[in-house]
Amino acid sequence: MTVFVIRRLMQAFLVVFLMSVIVFFGVNIVGDPVYMLVSPDADQADIEAAIRRLGLDRPIWEQYFLFLKGAAQGNLGDSFVFGEPALKLILHHMPATLELAFSALFLAIVIGIPLGLFSGLYPDNPVSKGIMAGSILGFSLPTFWVGLMLILLFAVELGWLPSTGRGDTASVFGIQTSLATWDGIRHIFLPALNLSLLKISLAIRLTRAGVREAMSQDYVKYARAKGISTGRIIFVHVMKNIMIPVVTVMGLEFGSLIGFSVVTETIFAWPGMGKLLIDAILQLDRPVVVAYLMIMVLFFVLINLVVDILYSILDPRVRLQDQGA
């Protein structure tokens, strides 16, 4: 297991390095940030000074090595716009995004898996057919449109829930979170639901397919022949088998939850990393964009690693192969 983790970390290091090349050069090819930053009436000397101040007068490969040197020391460059370290800006906005993503994941699991279980056990039930039809909508309706509709219905028409911002936050273990206050929970509900809709549908479909496949397996018939209760067959024999693909996919999708939160955060004015990224792109604030993308790469790599470890805990057959490796 240790060997496995070390090997995976080394692969991760390579992935992060390659991504830094692609991201850094990709972002530096697009647009010229200087004209966004200097005042419209600046003369040539002011512009020259700004270029030198931002380090844009050096050749791009030199800029890249300076970036790498900084990155190795935990410095991903300063924001052109705010003049603060980009990493600090992102870390400052990260708790808001993470709590949104975790809330969405939580909703996807507590709503998606039970619905999928029901529709897998009773595929011919009209309720199951309704669930399946709903999951198709969840897959195909665009996130931004659903977000707007949610605001229209719950915030504008019914006035039940607020539509923008994080609401009151409270500090838990030194992290400011909306989940610690009732007002914060009221604020997070709509964006979290919006963000999780796709994942709820995914959880429903995965669970349903898994249940239907598992119920026809010999081990279920054998468990019945042993006189095991239906509840134990479903929640121990079947669930333990179908949790393997569900955990894998939902875990991997956690990265895309953070990614998709760009759209949701923009619609609900949620002050997270996604909104920071959109603002940074609009202002060509290169260091922030690069730092955001690097952090996302790290996220995906770490999530993959965690999923692999979880997978080996759930599936005894994988565990054995690890010992051999």
Add this chain to the structure above:
Amino acid sequence: MTAVLEVSGLKTHFFTHAGVVKAVDGVDFTVSKGEVMGLVGESGSGKSITGFSILGLIDQPGRIVEGAIRFNGEDIANAPEAKLKAIRGNKISMIFQDPMMTLNPVLRIDTQMMEAILAHEAVPKKEAWERSRDALGLVGIPSPEERLRAYPHQLSGGMRQRVSIAIAFLNKPDLIIADEPTTALDVTIQAQIIYEAQKLTRQTGTAMIWITHDLAVVAGLADRISVMYAGRIVEQGQTDDVIDRPLHPYTVGLLGSVPTANNRGERLFQIEGMTPNMLALPEGCAFAPRCGSASAACKVPPPVEHIADRELRCYHPQAQVAAQ
């Protein structure tokens, strides 16, 4: 001897879109205490469905449409689910064909053994664990305590089938239905498994229905043999009688196609034709189209005839074979 199981007039039909499949169509047999009955037939003859019918494990679109299954004197055909659940794995247990598929891959052996005990008895976990360990020892598994902690994929096929047999005997059932338990195993392991099963039935006095397509397997194991064809039992009798003096042309054909030392080098006998389509069974005797002795009389289903202690459904008993 007292009858543990009496099946009479059992009909299990499947109502599919293409029509009604009469998988089991009027089956009668009796299994006495401590007796091993071999239920022999080709694939699709309804022998497994007969086994599942006894346990009430027939899934939609199939159901038991007629007949009685008297277990210890009580009819359990179409009994309520709660009653059947109390019998399954407790009074009647089952061994399945493929040990690779029947044990749950993500649960440890001890979990799967102990749950079989705990489903029927409120005993402390420790006791359930000890009984499981002893049961593994009984079926010849070395270092059972270690094996209990293993997952199914860590055991060989023969080892897994031993685990299934141990589970079947856990609650000291009155009857075990073994559905082709050795088909998925190679021949040497097959012999060991048969030996273990035979030993345990003798020790515990458990009756057993051994379902197989292989007459050679039951010849040395069963007390009595029932030969099934297209949902009906065509011949039934003491093992020695059926093997030495088969009366039904189908049994004769089956026996002829078993390789023996006597006909080495010769071509094996082959029964003409194919197993019938269960959706469109021929009128009368289902075997008639493949039978060398068939006559016009065979258009009417042959009734059960009793000859000494044997039962037969045929107008043309193969007396000449008996004379050989």
